[in-house]
Amino acid sequence: MKTVSIAEAQDRFDELAQDVENGETVTVTRDGKPVFDIVPHMKKPGIDWEAAEAYLRSKGIVRNDGFVSDDFDEPLPEDFLLRPLP
Known part of the structure; x- marks a missing residue:
């Protein structure tokens, strides 16, 4: 799992998106504290x-x-x- 600051996430968004497409989770921080995670998209659970x-x-x-x-x-x-x- 990667951890990046908000500023770094803005600068490297394409690269982070590729990492997430490959199954990795990216934690975005502000002042060293986690703010949100960028996670791979999952199909919604439920009845097909x-x-x-x-x-x-x-x-x-x-x-x-x-x-x-x-x-x-x-x-x-x-x-x-x-x-x-x-």
């Missing part, structure tokens, strides 16, 4: 939805987004509602 969709398609699973049955909002039969839980 496109990869998930591709996986489902590869397994033959088809999602049906937006389908709602015609009787979705119809009341349930009374005997179903009064039936005891198992």
